[in-house]
Amino acid sequence: MTNSVLEGTMRSRPVYGVLEPRPGKAHLIVADGEGAGAVVDLVARAGETAPAMLARTHIIYMPGPNGTDAFESLKALGAAQAFRTHDYSTAQPRLKKVLGDAHMGLQIYTTGTEGLMGQVLRDVMEAGLPAQAVQTEHRGSTVRRVQCVHCKGITENVRTDPFQCSHCGLHLFVRDHYSRRLAAYQGVNIDAEDPGEVPPAVERFK
Amino acid sequence: MSVGAPKIPVVVAEVVELNPLIKRFRFVRTDGKPMPTFSGGAHIVVEMDDNGTRRMNPYSLMSDPTDTSGFEISVRRDDAGRGGSLYMHNHVRPGMAMQVSHPVNLFGLDLRAKKHLLIAGGIGITPFIAQMTQLEHLGHRFELHYSVRSPELGAYADDLKSRYGDRVHIYYDNQKHMIPLAELLEGQPLGTHLYVCGPKGMIAWVLGSAEAAGWHPSTLHSEEFLAPPVGHAFEVELAASRKTITVGPAQSLLEAMEAAGVDAPYLCRGGACGQCETDVHRCDGSIEHNDHWLTPEQKASNTKIMPCVSRFHGATLVIDR
Numbered sequence: 109m110t111n112s113v114l115e116g117t118m119r120s121r122p123v124y125g126v127l128e129p130r131p132g133k134a135h136l137i138v139a140d141g142e143g144a145g146a147v148v149d150l151v152a153r154a155g156e157t158a159p160a161m162l163a164r165t166h167i168i169y170m171p172g173p174n175g176t177d178a179f180e181s182l183k184a185l186g187a188a189q190a191f192r193t194h195d196y197s198t199a200q201p202r203l204k205k206v207l208g209d210a211h212m213g214l215q216i217y218t219t220g221t222e223g224l225m226g227q228v229l230r231d232v233m234e235a236g237l238p239a240q241a242v243q244t245e246h247r248g249s250t251v252r253r254v255q256c257v258h259c260k261g262i263t264e265n266v267r268t269d270p271f272q273c274s275h276c277g278l279h280l281f282v283r284d285h286y287s288r289r290l291a292a293y294q295g296v297n298i299d300a301e302d303p304g305e306v307p308p309a310v311e312r313f314k
Numbered sequence: 315m316s317v318g319a320p321k322i323p324v325v326v327a328e329v330v331e332l333n334p335l336i337k338r339f340r341f342v343r344t345d346g347k348p349m350p351t352f353s354g355g356a357h358i359v360v361e362m363d364d365n366g367t368r369r370m371n372p373y374s375l376m377s378d379p380t381d382t383s384g385f386e387i388s389v390r391r392d393d394a395g396r397g398g399s400l401y402m403h404n405h406v407r408p409g410m411a412m413q414v415s416h417p418v419n420l421f422g423l424d425l426r427a428k429k430h431l432l433i434a435g436g437i438g439i440t441p442f443i444a445q446m447t448q449l450e451h452l453g454h455r456f457e458l459h460y461s462v463r464s465p466e467l468g469a470y471a472d473d474l475k476s477r478y479g480d481r482v483h484i485y486y487d488n489q490k491h492m493i494p495l496a497e498l499l500e501g502q503p504l505g506t507h508l509y510v511c512g513p514k515g516m517i518a519w520v521l522g523s524a525e526a527a528g529w530h531p532s533t534l535h536s537e538e539f540l541a542p543p544v545g546h547a548f549e550v551e552l553a554a555s556r557k558t559i560t561v562g563p564a565q566s567l568l569e570a571m572e573a574a575g576v577d578a579p580y581l582c583r584g585g586a587c588g589q590c591e592t593d594v595h596r597c598d599g600s601i602e603h604n605d606h607w608l609t610p611e612q613k614a615s616n617t618k619i620m621p622c623v624s625r626f627h628g629a630t631l632v633i634d635r
């Protein structure tokens with residue numbers, strides 16, 4: 109087995125931008141970890157229109173996989189609503205409710221880790237909006253969310269390559285192949301042909 | 315659908331005059347095969363032999379997309395146009411043999427949407443008739459807002475109203491009814507997609523208002539068929555085919571190439587799809603860019619032309635065809 113796939117160009121990887129304030133009837137921001145910094149920058153970019161924007165802004169925030177918790181900096185912005193949750197699974201019901209009640213004209217922003225943004229995009233697309241309608245900005249950790257192609261289990265916050273699947277225990281290498289539907293990269297068994305021949309894990313994602 | 319793509323041989327099965335301006339035509343196949351199914355918003359190109367001039371006009375399909383027994387279109391008479399619609403109105407009779415293209419859809423529904431907001435002006439209603447049939451089959455949520463000059467010209471208003479009830483809203487210009495666009499844009503659930511088809515001014519108004527209200531362009535869809543504008547005759551050199559042709563005043567560059575036997579690609583023949591884009595080798599003069607495809611920079615640089623709608627005046631134009 110060669111490892112050329114690891115270096116392959118990554119056409120499936122999403123492209124992230126820089127959050128820009130856009131006119132809209134309401135604003136929804138979902139961020140984790142260092143993404144708080146991007147939210148502060150976004151509000152700064154709104155300049156004079158910031159108070160009007162914040163009066164119609166709903167922020168959902170959770171700490172990053174590396175433990176960064178900058179919620180205080182967001183609370184200080186004075187948005188109409190700002191909530192901190194433990195992780196995405198606890199944020200998700202709130203996000204789905206907000207999306208379900210919202211009207212067209214809502215601007216959606218997400219920033220922080222790729223794992224978070226991918227899950228927000230997936231849930232927004234499920235609500236009928238195209239992914240392009242959501243603004244994204246990558247900040248902080250580059251750890252990946254990876255799905256094992258063998259047992260389909262998802263391992264969060266993968267740092268090394270290869271790594272061990274948290275569900276079935278197989279040693280997987282992380283392919284640069286991203287699925288929008290799953291919001292996850294693909295992990296493929298690395299010692300299928302020569303069981304036990306597992307190369308040493310290298311820290312690729314921080 | 316470039317030259318060489320198979321055409322469908324048809325016979326005109328029915329011509330219905332809906333009002334002084336609009337006629338509906340039904341085509342059935344002469345080779346006994348079923349018509350291809352299509353998706354709502356698709357159009358066909360109808361070929362006409364107008365006294366030796368070959369005309370090929372695109373028309374939206376309005377029949378049931380799953381009906382393989384025939385295709386239906388509606389044609390609004392344009393007395394100031396180049397003659398395609400007049401030919402359809404004055405010469406096409408039941409029993410006549412014609413040719414049409416396979417359906418092409420440049421105005422399809424995004425079926426991932428939670429709701430479809432359809433806005434039609436005048437004859438722009440036709441693609442929506444097929445789309446609503448499709449949405450009804452699928453059980454998707456939609457709402458139509460149809461603005462038309464007067465009840466006499468509102469060809470399909472009553473019919474649609476009785477079929478879809480309060481999901482259909484009609485506005486008559488002569489009774490000063492206006493589409494309440496600002497309110498409509500305010501109240502749509504997240505995941506709604508908007509579709510607009512009608513006159514140029516209406517499309518610009520609807521799209522501009524929606525973007526200002528925070529709708530992302532990826533949720534906005536529009537279709538306007540530009541009839542190729544008439545103008546002065548001009549000469550064009552076709553580099554690849556080593557021919558120099560003259561484009562007549564009521565002919566498009568695309569039609570002139572076809573008449574000269576040159577294979578040129580197209581889909582919409584209305585400046586929207588991009589299929590006919592052609593490189594310009596030399597432009598000594600100026601191109602009248604009439605399309606909705608090229609960017610303003612491309613138009614200004616005169617390095618590309620869309621032969622289905624654009625014209626030229628000046629000394630020399632050499633294109634890569």
Ligand code: FES
Nearest residue numbers: 583587588590622
């Ligand atoms: S044929 Fe579609 S733009 Fe010319």
